[in-house]
Amino acid sequence: xxxxxxxxxxxxxxxxxxxxxxxxxxxxxxxxxxxxxxxxxxxxxxxxxxxxxxxxxxxxxxxxxxxxxxxxxx
Amino acid sequence: xxxxxxxxxxxxxxxxxxxxxxxxxxxxxxxxxxxxxxxxxxxxxxxxxxxxxxxxxxxxxxxxxxxxxxxxxxxxxxxxxxxxxxxxxxxxxxxxxxxxxxxxxxxxxxxxxxxxxxxxxxxxxxxxxxxxxxxxxxxxxxxxxxxxxxxxxxxxxxxxxxxxxxxxxxxxxxxxxxxxxxxxxxxxxxxxxxxxxxxxxxxxxxxxxxxxxxxxxxxxxxxxxxxxxxxxxxxxxxxxxxxxxxxxxxxxxxxxxxxxxxxxxxxxxxxxxxxxxxxxxxxxxxxxxxxxxxxxxxxxxxxxxxxxxxxxxxxxxxxxxxxxxxxxxxxxxxxxx
Numbered sequence: 001x002x003x004x005x006x007x008x009x010x011x012x013x014x015x016x017x018x019x020x021x022x023x024x025x026x027x028x029x030x031x032x033x034x035x036x037x038x039x040x041x042x043x044x045x046x047x048x049x050x051x052x053x054x055x056x057x058x059x060x061x062x063x064x065x066x067x068x069x070x071x072x073x074x
Numbered sequence: 075x076x077x078x079x080x081x082x083x084x085x086x087x088x089x090x091x092x093x094x095x096x097x098x099x100x101x102x103x104x105x106x107x108x109x110x111x112x113x114x115x116x117x118x119x120x121x122x123x124x125x126x127x128x129x130x131x132x133x134x135x136x137x138x139x140x141x142x143x144x145x146x147x148x149x150x151x152x153x154x155x156x157x158x159x160x161x162x163x164x165x166x167x168x169x170x171x172x173x174x175x176x177x178x179x180x181x182x183x184x185x186x187x188x189x190x191x192x193x194x195x196x197x198x199x200x201x202x203x204x205x206x207x208x209x210x211x212x213x214x215x216x217x218x219x220x221x222x223x224x225x226x227x228x229x230x231x232x233x234x235x236x237x238x239x240x241x242x243x244x245x246x247x248x249x250x251x252x253x254x255x256x257x258x259x260x261x262x263x264x265x266x267x268x269x270x271x272x273x274x275x276x277x278x279x280x281x282x283x284x285x286x287x288x289x290x291x292x293x294x295x296x297x298x299x300x301x302x303x304x305x306x307x308x309x310x311x312x313x314x315x316x317x318x319x320x321x322x323x324x325x326x327x328x329x330x331x332x333x334x335x336x337x338x339x340x341x342x343x344x345x346x347x348x349x350x351x352x353x354x355x356x357x358x359x360x361x362x363x364x365x366x367x368x369x370x371x372x373x374x375x376x377x378x379x380x381x382x383x384x385x386x387x388x389x390x391x392x393x394x395x396x397x398x399x400x401x402x403x404x405x406x407x408x409x410x411x
Contacts, residue, residue: 001208003244004200004203004221004244005200005203005221006244007200007201007224007244007245007246007376008245008246008377009241009244009245025377026379027376027377027378027379028379028380028381029168029169029203029204030169030204031168031203031204034203034204034205034206034207035203035206035207035208035209037209044380044381045169045204045380046379046380046381047169047373047380048372048373048375048377048378048379048380048382048383049372049373049378049383050325050326050369050370050372050373050383050386050387051370051373052373053380053383053384053387054387
């Protein structure tokens with residue numbers, strides 16, 4: 001499943017197991033963790049967006065795409 | 075009378091054709107124009123004459139997502155299920171969780187999809203996976219989520235191949251064309267910073283050793299505006315375009331290099347009559363502004379991670395602040411000498 005959902009080819013099959021090919025390729029979207037049948041993966045999810053981090057910092061909260069209203073930055 | 079039942083009995087029709095307003099809208103949102111309200115109603119839609127065996131494609135209620143999907147389904151009879159993502163595209167919404175298992179489950183139940191189709195398949199864009207757990211959806215609705223290709227353009231091939239995607243169809247890229255399209259929104263969003271910087275430097279320009287001069291303000295202010303414009307273009311346009319070819323892994327570094335490089339080029343060509351100190355000051359400011367703008371491009375990219383951006387900001391934000399401050403100080407000193 002992880003191979004099915006990962007957008008950056010982080011995984012490959014080695015026999016009957018999936019293995020990580022290149023951690024640096026990972027963008028921490030969490031698709032693999034959410035769809036792993038066996039719960040073998042753990043991802044520290046988050047947005048890779050500097051503006052989101054800045055907004056989060058200014059609002060003393062976590063990095064978020066939320067600019068406050070229903071509308072969004074992204 | 076409860077009108078919502080009408081849309082369940084007879085889901086609205088849509089087509090694969092784009093009208094002028096769809097083209098204009100799509101172009102507009104690339105410049106961020108009208109992006110906040112660019113949505114379609116949620117729920118089930120009919121494309122062509124779908125029947126009990128027709129596929130169900132799931133998408134977000136961001137109109138561009140919806141339009142791109144229906145356009146790429148040209149010729150097919152299909153159901154389109156639109157989720158409430160508050161006008162956000164599939165991938166971003168999936169990351170936030172709005173394009174997620176619970177919303178998908180809710181929509182499937184609300185439109186009584188099990189009565190519209192006899193199969194139990196939902197084709198969800200691969201980029202919906204950060205928010206959609208196939209297992210959860212199956213348990214709650216009985217429908218199997220099939221993660222289709224990354225791009226809608228590959229859907230037909232995916233179907234012909236028996237729900238299979240090749241390496242390319244399951245990978246996200248960030249081509250020159252992608253980056254070029256995204257610079258439009260970047261330029262639009264950065265205008266505020268440019269404006270603020272120009273006004274600030276304009277006011278600063280009038281300062282000289284004996285006081286303040288409006289004439290000087292305009293004369294030097296115009297030059298300052300030009301330098302800031304160059305840094306703005308470096309950071310919001312050039313560096314994003316040249317991304318893979320610029321040194322440094324971090325966007326902030328690429329931006330800084332581009333800003334300094336472009337200013338250097340300008341100085342070489344125009345040979346401005348400004349004192350050495352001010353020249354150095356402008357190198358620093360150009361680098362800082364450009365670095366900041368390119369750093370913001372991380373949000374538009376398709377491969378930056380939270381940990382990577384945190385690291386980048388830890389290095390480059392202090393640099394940007396120090397450069398800006400020192401640059402301003404040097405320029406000020408050169409004016410007062």
